[in-house]
Amino acid sequence: MKDIDYACAFKITDKLAILAIKDDRIDELKKAVPAIIFVNFRNKYVLQDTSVTDVSNIQPIKINPYLNLTGRGVIIGIVDTGIDYTNKEFLREDNTSRIEVIWDQTISSPNTTENSNEVFTGTVYDNDKINEAVKAKISGNDPYAIVPSRDEIGHGTQMASIAGARGYDQDVAGVANDCTFAIVKLKESQKFKNQLADEGIQNVPVYSLSVIIAGIEYLKNYSLRAKKPMIILNSIGTSDYSHDSSDVFSRYLSKIASNRGLVFVASCGNEGAAETHASGYLSGADDIKDVELKVGNSMKLLQFRVFVRRPNKMSIAVVSPSGESSQFMSSNLYKEKNVRYIFENTDLKVNFYNPDNITGLQVFLLSFSSIKSGIWKIRLKGEYIVNGRFDIWLPPSVTLKPDIRFLEPDPNQTLTAPGASSDVISVSYYNQEKNSIVPASGRGFPLFPIIKPDIAAPGISIYATSTNGSKVTVTGASAATSIVAGTCALLMQWGIVDGNDSTMYANKILSYLVAGAFRNTTTRYPDYSLGYGTLDLLEIFNSISGxxxxxxxxxxxxxxxxxxxxxxxxxxxxxxxxxx
Structure with missing residues (x-):
């Protein structure tokens, strides 16, 4: 790409790179650079928003003087909104920081302390620099003059707190209170932010997959350089993907999951009750089924995809609230068609992918411009049918205006990516106070023969420290995922650091979690909401010890x-x- 002046790229792995280019020049670039096999569809990734040690039987194991499990020697890597590194809960008793490194993708500065070839944007601050800033704060000076990285939102700080706060305030003591941290503060997608702002949707952090994968790759490489085991905590996800582990994110995670001492823990999200998933079956050729989408509030741009499971083949038509219908559309090639709805003054562009380069499925990408309120019908017709399965997922509900939903939703298969990936530990959440399922929690199972979620953890009113040392309660998938990440850090310490199981890797930790999970007698497992059961650290050690x-x-x-x-x-x- 040296001779191309309208695009630039940064290599992440041997098969993945981040590309910066205007949308209308992508096809031109693909012709100019034949090595580009496909360009991934841009998804919106969003945050997945009781004292920690009082749940999941964590405390009995932590106070056992013979196990002495604190997360010692294990790094918890977090890709999120950053961290309040001045918070006392992330300092040792001698006021040195437990944060080994911060890569802040949002700060453009030449004062990076790492090799600039390792990051494509932002600034990296190592432990020495962070300690210098902490010392400045203690002396009454401005720490942000040295390390200007801040967590303006607080989400990343809260996740780090639940996973591993020191416990000066016992209410917010984290699971692995002696772990260290490696932090990636993600840069928000300006394009997505502008789209949301045009819709009047404010205060929703939104990210692209490229910066997330870059952050994970950085953490993986840092773990290898530091020669320490790492738990990567991911509380960011999207609902708009194929849910069958064939997407780019899942394939990337499969590649890194085989590393000894590296475990990826992912949230299953909060889309279970959002009514943003619809599914159905066509019985044969010429069979027709309508999926009704209620648009309660007009949107300037609404994009989503229809996934047809192979080897089925279907055609599609869209009917407006006034009854105006497009013709049935289908294509064996990668083409697009445009439809104008006169009465609604709405434009629809349909892109055809058959098969899709990434998933291998037949995919319709529907892009509505100025979609008006009312009941829109997505009409599917069978052309070649084996089992006739199709699925439609809307973007994450927090990126939609209120009352945009399917009238006959399917609450299953609502795990957010990468929670449906086969090589991650996927976490749903439940109400630990009432010992009940939470409808909002993402539900399985993915559309391939693997069970997800793996484990459910408490996710209601979990105490955490936040920015400026404030104490908050956190509810949702992120809190549960942080508890499991901290638990994995304890298991990793027991296995690798303390020498009880030197071959500890993701699938083995998953086996321990499943073996120790609590399963009540009234539920059939694996369960759509709870996976193989609820987290129980004490029972994990009961199950692996004789x-x-x-x-x-x-x-x-x-x-x-x-x-x-x-x-x-x-x-x-x-x-x-x-x-x-």
């Missing part, structure tokens, strides 16, 4: 209390750890 007790005197025991539970452990107890 105890052989001998008769001995009272002096040969160590005694302590766990809340109101009296514990007496033999001094030379034999503990046999077995892989499950």
């Amino acid at each position: 105890l052989k007790l001998e008769s001995r005197g009272i002096a040969d025991y160590t005694e302590y209390y766990t809340n109101n539970l009296y514990v007496r452990i033999p001094q030379n107890m034999e503990v046999r750890f077995v892989e499950i």
Whole structure:
């Protein structure tokens, strides 16, 4: 691309790169650079918004003096809105920072302390620089003159708190309170922000996949350089994808999941009750089915895709609220057609992908300009039908105006990406106060033979520290995901750092989580909402340990209390750890 002056690119992996170019010149570039096989559809990724150690039987394990699990020696990597690095909960008792590195994608500065070839934008601040800034604050000076990175939103700080706050305030003590952190503050997509602003939608952070993958790749490489195990916490997702692990994000995560000591924990999102997913079946050729979309408020731009499961083939028509209908449209090529609805003064562009370069499915991309309120019908007709399955997902509900929804929604298959990926630990959430399912939590199962979500964790009113040291309660998928990430850090410490299981990697940790999950007798598992059960750290260790007790005197025991539970452990107890 050296001779091309209208685009620039940054290589992330051998197969992925970030491309900066105007939309109307993409086809021109693909012709000029044959090495570009496909350009991924741009999705909107958004945030997935009780004391932590009081849930999921975490406290009995943490206070056990023999296990001594604190997250020591493990890095929790977070791609989010940044972190309030001056917050005491992320400092040690000697006021040194537990944050090893911050890559702030939003700050353009030559004063980076890392090799500029490793990042394509922003600035990297290492632990020495962060400690210098913390020391300046303690001395009454401005820390942001040294490290200007801030978490203006607070979400990233809250996630770090739940996963690993130090616990000076016991209410906000994190799960892995002795872990260290590697932070990527993501740069918001200006294009998406402008689109939302045009719709009057404010205060919704929105990101593109390119900066998220770049952040994850940076964290992976940092873990390898530091030679420390890492848990990557991802609380950002999108609903607009194929839900079958064939998307770019899932394929990338599959590539990195085989690394020993690297675990990716993903949220399943909050789209379960959003009514943004519709599905159905056509029984044969010429069978027709309507999917009704209610548009309660007009939008200047509404884009979504229809996914037809292979090897089925369908044609599509769209009927406006006034009854004006397009013709049935289909194409074996990558073409587009335009439709004008006179009575609604609405334009529709339909892009055809058959098969789609990424998923291999038949895909219709519908782009409405100035879509008006009313009931719109997405009409599908069978051309070649085997099982006849189709799915439609709208963009994340927080990026839509109120009352835009399907009239007959399907609450299943509502996990946000990358929560449906086969090689991540996928987390849904439940109401731990009532021990009940939360309808908003993303539901499985993905449309391929793998069960997701994997585990459910508490997600209602979780205490966390936020910006400026304030204490807040957090509800939603992000809170649950942070609890599981902290739990994975404890398991990683037990396995790799403490030498009990040196081959610890993502699938093995998943096996431990599933083996220890709590399953009640009234629910059939795996469950659409709860996966294989709810998180239970104590039961995880019960499931992986075998105890052989001998008769001995009272002096040969160590005694302590766990809340109101009296514990007496033999001094030379034999503990046999077995892989499950």
